[in-house]
Amino acid sequence: MGQVVLKGINKFYDSVHAVVDVNLQIRDKEFVVFVGPSGCGKTTTLRMIAGLEAISSGDISIDGNVVNDLAPMDRDIAMVFQNYALYPHMSVYDNMAFGLKMRKFEKAEIDKRVREAADILGIGDYLKRKPRQLSGGQRQRVALGRAIVRHPRVFLFDEPLSNLDAKLRVQMRVELKKLHLRLGTTAIYVTHDQVEAMTLGDRVVVMKDGLVQQVGEPLELYNQPANKFVAGFIGSPAMNFANVTVTEANGSLLAENSGLRIKLPDETAQRLRGHVGREVTLGVRPEDLTVAGAADADRPCFDAVIEVVEQLGSEILLDMKVGDGVMVASIEPTVRVKVRDKLRLAMRPSRLHVFDAKTETAI
Amino acid sequence: MIEGAIWRKWVFFYAPMGLFLLFLLFPFYWMVITSVRPDGELYRPWNAINYNPFWTWKPTLDHVRYLFEETLFASWLWNTMFIALMSTAISLVCGVFAGYALSRLNFPFAGSLGTGIFITYLVPQTLLFIPLAEIVRNYRLGDTPWSLILTYPTFLIPFCTWLMMGYFKAVPKELEECARIDGASRWQAMLYIIIPVAIPGILSAGIFAFTLSWNEFIYALVFLSSPEQKTVPVGVTSELIRGDVFFWGPLMAGALLGSIPVAIAYSFFVEHYVAGLTGSVKG
Amino acid sequence: MPQAPRPRLRLLEDERWLALVLLVPTMVLLGMFIAYPFVRGILLSVTNSRVGVPGEFVGLANFYKIFNDGIFRTSVYNTFVYTGVTTVFKLSLGLWLAMLLNRNFRGKAFTRAFILLPFIIPTVLSTFAWKWMFDPTFSVLNWLLYHFGLITGRINWLGDPDLAMISIIIVNIWRGVPFFAISLLAGLQTISPELNEAAAIDGARPWQRFWHITWPLLLPVTMVVVLFSVIQTFADFQIVYVMTGGGPANATHLFATYAYQIGIGTGLLSEGAAISLAMFPILFLVVIIQLLYIRRVEVR
Numbered sequence: 001m002g003q004v005v006l007k008g009i010n011k012f013y014d015s016v017h018a019v020v021d022v023n024l025q026i027r028d029k030e031f032v033v034f035v036g037p038s039g040c041g042k043t044t045t046l047r048m049i050a051g052l053e054a055i056s057s058g059d060i061s062i063d064g065n066v067v068n069d070l071a072p073m074d075r076d077i078a079m080v081f082q083n084y085a086l087y088p089h090m091s092v093y094d095n096m097a098f099g100l101k102m103r104k105f106e107k108a109e110i111d112k113r114v115r116e117a118a119d120i121l122g123i124g125d126y127l128k129r130k131p132r133q134l135s136g137g138q139r140q141r142v143a144l145g146r147a148i149v150r151h152p153r154v155f156l157f158d159e160p161l162s163n164l165d166a167k168l169r170v171q172m173r174v175e176l177k178k179l180h181l182r183l184g185t186t187a188i189y190v191t192h193d194q195v196e197a198m199t200l201g202d203r204v205v206v207m208k209d210g211l212v213q214q215v216g217e218p219l220e221l222y223n224q225p226a227n228k229f230v231a232g233f234i235g236s237p238a239m240n241f242a243n244v245t246v247t248e249a250n251g252s253l254l255a256e257n258s259g260l261r262i263k264l265p266d267e268t269a270q271r272l273r274g275h276v277g278r279e280v281t282l283g284v285r286p287e288d289l290t291v292a293g294a295a296d297a298d299r300p301c302f303d304a305v306i307e308v309v310e311q312l313g314s315e316i317l318l319d320m321k322v323g324d325g326v327m328v329a330s331i332e333p334t335v336r337v338k339v340r341d342k343l344r345l346a347m348r349p350s351r352l353h354v355f356d357a358k359t360e361t362a363i
Numbered sequence: 364m365i366e367g368a369i370w371r372k373w374v375f376f377y378a379p380m381g382l383f384l385l386f387l388l389f390p391f392y393w394m395v396i397t398s399v400r401p402d403g404e405l406y407r408p409w410n411a412i413n414y415n416p417f418w419t420w421k422p423t424l425d426h427v428r429y430l431f432e433e434t435l436f437a438s439w440l441w442n443t444m445f446i447a448l449m450s451t452a453i454s455l456v457c458g459v460f461a462g463y464a465l466s467r468l469n470f471p472f473a474g475s476l477g478t479g480i481f482i483t484y485l486v487p488q489t490l491l492f493i494p495l496a497e498i499v500r501n502y503r504l505g506d507t508p509w510s511l512i513l514t515y516p517t518f519l520i521p522f523c524t525w526l527m528m529g530y531f532k533a534v535p536k537e538l539e540e541c542a543r544i545d546g547a548s549r550w551q552a553m554l555y556i557i558i559p560v561a562i563p564g565i566l567s568a569g570i571f572a573f574t575l576s577w578n579e580f581i582y583a584l585v586f587l588s589s590p591e592q593k594t595v596p597v598g599v600t601s602e603l604i605r606g607d608v609f610f611w612g613p614l615m616a617g618a619l620l621g622s623i624p625v626a627i628a629y630s631f632f633v634e635h636y637v638a639g640l641t642g643s644v645k646g
Numbered sequence: 647m648p649q650a651p652r653p654r655l656r657l658l659e660d661e662r663w664l665a666l667v668l669l670v671p672t673m674v675l676l677g678m679f680i681a682y683p684f685v686r687g688i689l690l691s692v693t694n695s696r697v698g699v700p701g702e703f704v705g706l707a708n709f710y711k712i713f714n715d716g717i718f719r720t721s722v723y724n725t726f727v728y729t730g731v732t733t734v735f736k737l738s739l740g741l742w743l744a745m746l747l748n749r750n751f752r753g754k755a756f757t758r759a760f761i762l763l764p765f766i767i768p769t770v771l772s773t774f775a776w777k778w779m780f781d782p783t784f785s786v787l788n789w790l791l792y793h794f795g796l797i798t799g800r801i802n803w804l805g806d807p808d809l810a811m812i813s814i815i816i817v818n819i820w821r822g823v824p825f826f827a828i829s830l831l832a833g834l835q836t837i838s839p840e841l842n843e844a845a846a847i848d849g850a851r852p853w854q855r856f857w858h859i860t861w862p863l864l865l866p867v868t869m870v871v872v873l874f875s876v877i878q879t880f881a882d883f884q885i886v887y888v889m890t891g892g893g894p895a896n897a898t899h900l901f902a903t904y905a906y907q908i909g910i911g912t913g914l915l916s917e918g919a920a921i922s923l924a925m926f927p928i929l930f931l932v933v934i935i936q937l938l939y940i941r942r943v944e945v946r
Contacts, residue, residue, distance in 0.1 A: 376751070
């Protein structure tokens with residue numbers, strides 16, 4: 001079993017309120033990812049679950065037992081650190097066996113488990129080596145192996161992939177996912193990389209300034225961000241935002257600013273009935289913009305001037321000037337465009353997001 | 364960089380380097396040559412004719428023999444070794460523990476304790492030897508090796524602590540955290556993970572502490588009185604001089620033999636010693 | 647498998663308890679043999695106790711007595727001269743040697759190891775070699791000077807007050823140069839050679855490069871090394887004890903040797919304690935300077 005419940009967790013460092021009232025239920029076998037910019041409190045939360053950091057107030061329980069006062073050694077968890085934290089004076093084998101030795105397992109059982117884990121991770125050939133003789137990816141595997149031999153109730157991951165180069169990171173990400181599917185152990189994973197969060201998590205917790213912004217499945221965060229921060233944080237390239245004033249003309253609602261004057265689609269207009277004459281933030285993802293053709297007449301359209309063209313092969317990213325603001329669009333690689341071209345773009349009507357200009361929450 | 368003409372290298376490098384080496388090493392040569400020179404050659408006035416002070420054609424081991432047969436030199440060597448090893452061991456244990464606590468644990472007054480230990484690091488032995496002599500006598504430690512084994516740590520522990528703090532600070536915190544999650548207590552994490560990782564530092568502190576205690580003089584001079592209890596530096600000073608008469612042959616032989624154990628220890632751990640030396644002055 | 651905490655074993659999981667346990671041995675030893683003697687020393691210095699005689703309270707009489715004591719004044723003067731002169735020489739020679747060692751040459755590690763010998767070998771023992779070299783009748787230095795034609799008669803190195811002072815200063819420099827050289831070498835090695843190369847490309851002469859780049863970057867290390875050395879030299883005992891015993895005619899005493907002579911030699915414990923303690927204010931000042939300096943460096 002591996003059920004983790006956070007109830008009203010707070011953390012103060014002197015006067016800094018690092019983690020603010022976090023409530024979360026993590027189900028057995030679930031893979032939960034905490035994501036957010038550095039200093040958002042995600043790592044502190046993880047360290048509180050691990051027992052490395054005292055809780056200022058609230059309760060953490062694992063499988064129904066409150067563990068607030070338990071030392072890390074008594075929590076039956078395993079953790080993988082960003083810098084791997086391999087014991088430099090021990091061989092790979094001893095690194096993996098250490099946790100079992102501390103828990104006084106039989107020699108034969110230790111050997112069995114270490115070899116099993118080494119097989120799963122493909123590090124069987126390196127068992128006698130010291131960590132410094134291994135490459136980054138191999139070290140990463142040893143760190144994982146050290147966690148899985150223990151068969152703990154919960155895995156904790158603190159940005160485990162961020163020390164790897166880009167290619168290896170993608171590869172290890174897939175392996176981590178496979179590993180989780182195979183072992184089924186509850187996992188709590190901290191990262192600042194939203195791609196990792198989206199690809200790995202069964203559920204994702206977005207944090208900022210110590211506050212949980214939204215908890216949900218990856219697509220839920222992508223499609224229905226709770227606020228402007230989540231909208232901007234999830235998805236790459238980031239969502240475009242424009243502050244617009246809502247006006248009414250001929251019974252339909254318009255959104256206007258220096259460069260935009262678009263008719264809001266019915267579904268969005270419905271939600272903005274109460275905001276006529278007020279300012280709201282409009283959000284649209286780069287991938288929801290298309291070059292406007294004849295068929296798009298009824299879609300919200302606007303004019304833009306291209307400032308930079310970034311050819312990615314699979315798509316083209318356009319950095320554009322729209323009125324006083326800037327926007328990014330991701331368009332089909334077959335379109336021929338060049339810098340300083342004027343272009344008319346259309347928004348996918350169902351993919352428009354609106355946020356309160358002041359509170360930044362989704363409307 | 365490009366060095367320029369050959370003569371420049373001689374003037375600016377080889378010549379000064381040669382002079383430095385001569386200045387720094389000549390006394391040792393003089394020690395060696397004196398300790399194997401027969402008395403007849405030794406006591407010739409500096410202005411005697413045909414006198415070559417730098418070489419002898421009749422080397423002798425008489426002085427060494429005198430040292431071991433007529434004096435307690437062997438006991439002094441043994442005493443010094445025993446005292447140096449014991450006080451180094453005590454200081455290492457204390458210094459490693461204290462250095463660990465001060466560099467890796469959060470507790471009240473950590474800062475002021477660290478400063479306090481640093482200040483004792485700078486207290487010279489000559490400041491306290493008189494009251495300490497009294498205290499040693501009151502504890503009934505006078506004239507025993509324990510008077511030194513217990514007092515040497517006062518200048519060795521601060522040094523070891525200081526050095527170990529530097530080493531411990533360089534060990535990533537995650538190592539210990541990982542061990543604690545893996546099921547080790549704080550104590551076990553320190554013992555099995557952090558201390559083994561800091562072994563180079565412990566060797567540095569150890570070799571440095573060993574040479575310092577071998578070198579110590581004033582406490583040994585004041586606390587020990589019977590000849591068979593003395594350490595090499597004190598024994599050589601007090602037992603090889605009768606009034607105004609210096610037995611230069613045995614004196615130099617004693618100085619040479621008394622230096623050899625430290626020199627050997629040093630030669631095995633030169634790099635660690637240098638690391639300890641430079642670590643000790645790092646602020 | 648729910649686990650209940652086991653409080654007995656877990657006491658050391660609290661950082662504060664663990665720190666206490668780890669610090670106790672050190673605190674006990676330093677308390678018994680540094681803090682306590684320090685207090686005892688102060689108490690001793692305000693009594694008139696001698697060896698075997700407990701003595702009674704006499705106030706500052708001992709301090710009054712030593713400040714009016716001509717030999718004590720000479721010792722104070724000597725200590726300052728000894729510390730000042732040797733420090734200047736140790737620093738300049740040490741820095742020079744460090745810069746020589748900072749080059750690449752064959753046998754560098756070997757040379758470095760040998761250079762440290764004067765610092766490793768017990769001071770008392772190596773000082774005897776010097777005493778023998780300065781011996782009035784058998785001095786090898788006199789032989790050398792004579793054969794180079796620099797002198798015609800013998801020089802009585804340790805018999806003349808000024809020459810005796812010069813002799814002990816030479817020995818102290820000899821012993822201290824390696825410490826300076828190796829410490830400063832470590833400092834030099836942290837200065838990136840690219841800085842000097844850049845300055846050379848900018849047209850700086852070697853001397854300018856030293857003055858504008860090496861010296862300022864080396865200053866933090868230099869300060870610490872100098873202050874360490876000042877404390878050690880100020881409180882030095884061994885070299886003078888062996889070379890001259892404070893003679894001739896008490897002309898070369900330092901604080902420590904004079905305190906030894908009065909306190910242990912003649913058994914006037916309290917007066918001896920007062921003499922040693924008179925060092926304390928000066929050492930304290932040096933330590934304060936050092937601490938402030940370190941703090942300033944840390945803040946940067």
